[in-house]
Structures are given as C-alpha cells and as structure tokens.
Amino acid sequence: MNKVIVFCNNRMALPAIQILAQHQILSGIGIPDTNTELEQECRHFFGASNISIQKLEQKTLAEVTLNWLQTTQSHYVLLMTFPWKIPASLLNTLPNKFINFHYGLLPQMRGADPIFESIRRQFNETGITIHIVTSEIDKGPILITQKILLDKHITHGLLCTRMANLAAQMSQQLMHLLNQTNLPDGEVQSEHEAMYYNRANLNDVIINWQTMDSKSIDALIRACNPWNKGAYTSHGNWNFRIIAVTDAGQSDTNSTPGTISRGENNECHVHCKDNRKLNISIIHSEEGFFEGNMLFEFGIKSGNYLN
Incomplete structure (x- = not known):
C-alpha cells in the first residue's frame, strides 16, 4: 500500500x-x-x-x-x-x-x-x-x-x-x-x-451601500463570517463590522442607500439600493460583539447613514 x-x-x-x-x-x-x-x-x-x-x-x-x-x-x-x-x-x-x-x-x-x-x-x-x-x-x-x-x-x-x-x-x-x-x-x-x-483585500470586505444591492450585501457578510468577523461598514469616523443580517422586506420609502431606520421591534434596519431593507442582527466592534439594535445605544439614530 x-x-x-x-x-x-x-x-x-x-x-x-x-x-x-x-x-x-x-x-x-x-x-x-x-x-x-x-x-x-x-x-x-x-x-x-x-x-x-x-x-x-x-x-x-x-x-x-x-x-x-x-x-x-x-x-x-x-x-x-x-x-x-x-x-x-x-x-x-x-x-x-x-x-x-x-x-x-x-x-x-x-x-x-x-x-x-x-x-x-x-x-x-x-x-x-x-x-x-x-x-x-x-x-x-x-x-x-x-x-x-x-x-x-x-x-x-x-x-x-x-x-x-x-x-x-x-x-x-x-x-x-x-x-x-x-x-x-x-x-x-x-x-x-x-x-x-486573488486573495481578498481590504476593499473586497467593505460594504458599498451605494453600489451593492441587498442580496450582494448579505452574501458579502456571510462570506466574511467568521474569518473576518464580518464585513466592514462605518458611521462617520466609527468603523465596525456586520456579522449577520436578515431580510426586512420592502422599503416603504425611497431612502438613500445606507439610511438607518428603527423597526417595530426596535430592530436596526438599513435601506439598500434595490428598495429593500436589511435587519442588522449581529455586529462586531472594538467594544465587542453585540445585537444589531445596540447601534442605537452607540448613538446612531434613524435617518443617519452608514458609509
């Protein structure tokens, strides 16, 4: 043998x-x-x-x-x-x-x-x-x-x-x-x-809310979970990573892609370019791992934008 x-x-x-x-x-x-x-x-x-x-x-x-x-x-x-x-x-x-x-x-x-x-x-x-x-x-x-x-x-x-x-x-x-x-x-x-x-570089693991639709964003986030602790996004000068999202249905407004809104159960929704919303389920930041609605505790408000 x-x-x-x-x-x-x-x-x-x-x-x-x-x-x-x-x-x-x-x-x-x-x-x-x-x-x-x-x-x-x-x-x-x-x-x-x-x-x-x-x-x-x-x-x-x-x-x-x-x-x-x-x-x-x-x-x-x-x-x-x-x-x-x-x-x-x-x-x-x-x-x-x-x-x-x-x-x-x-x-x-x-x-x-x-x-x-x-x-x-x-x-x-x-x-x-x-x-x-x-x-x-x-x-x-x-x-x-x-x-x-x-x-x-x-x-x-x-x-x-x-x-x-x-x-x-x-x-x-x-x-x-x-x-x-x-x-x-x-x-x-x-x-x-x-x-x-090629091997993924930093630009490959950053969410671009202006150019990516909800399915592409969800796919990128799943492709980064867990090895990169999620896909990068930011609010102002604060960078964090989204580890998991779920589909939150059709957007009822023509909001700019990346706009945050608060859902009925205090969920943190983000509007996408295809007029759909994603519920941010889990995030990772320097402070730790959190449920998505903790973004409101970090000072993000409805109407704010993710970059």
Missing part, C-alpha cells in the same frame, strides 16, 4: 487526515513553522502513533521533503490548505507525486480562497477538486471532482465544515487511485472556462 505525507495549514484538513490515518497510509504531517496551534492539535491527535509531524520552513522545503519521503518510504505528498508553491526542483524530481485538494471547482474557481468567492459571488454550487500539482498554480490535471450546492444562508465557516467533511469522503476515493501501479493522467483543464480570483 502506497504511503502518503500530508502538508496542511488549516484544521479543515483534519477530517481527511484522520481517514488516511485510519487506513494506515499516512506516514507524516507537515505544517508551516508559523502555525503552532495546528501543530499542537496534530500532536494531540496523532502524537501517540507512528505518524511523524514536521515543522516546515519555506526556504528548506525541497530538501526536507526529499529526505522525509525517503525516511518514511512514502510515495505521494497530499496538499490540503497548504499555502506555499511547491518548488519546481521538487516537481521535476518527483513528477506526479504532489496532489492538491483545491477547495473550489476547477478551472472556474482558481485562487487562494474559492470558499470566500463562491459565497460573495452568490454561486449556486462549489466543491472540491483534487488535481496533480504542476508548476502553474491550480492548473494541473484533475483526478476527482465533487460538488456542493450552496444555499442562501451558508456562511464561510459553515462551508468550511462541509468542505472538510467532503474532503474526508474524497480522500477514500483518492486512496484507490494512489494504490494503482501508475497514477491516472487526469483530465486536462479547459482554459476557456478558467477564472482566477
């Missing part, structure tokens, strides 16, 4: 790693040296086994990986949430030995955080693509794809959990391929369908 080493940087990889360990094909776990929390968690779960856990440094990745594969007699390296590009020297020395779990559909969702983008852009589906690693990021031949339907209430955190569980299922499918004499060539990606999304 072919052995594998897993490189990871997020606990989202743990369910799949546990499956590999249960089937006794996991020989090692590699974690960037800056992620001490994940290292401790892996040592807690796997420290009593014969699975080696290695801190990785980017500058010595090639040398350490080659030595580690030899000492553990491993055949493949699986990348799950791993942030670094694999050096060309390694890919040339060990062709078709590095396999990536991409937490989005390829080639339509290339990039650093397809989970964020799939929610923000209100896609109907996403999924996981397992592909062979090549020198070009997210462009290698596809081995396995499975899809997840996205509902209108999904958050970044909920989707990460679903992805983690799906990756565990797909790791069992992958094991059958890894135990073949030769790894399948995989399906070449269509460049005609390809899209690449």
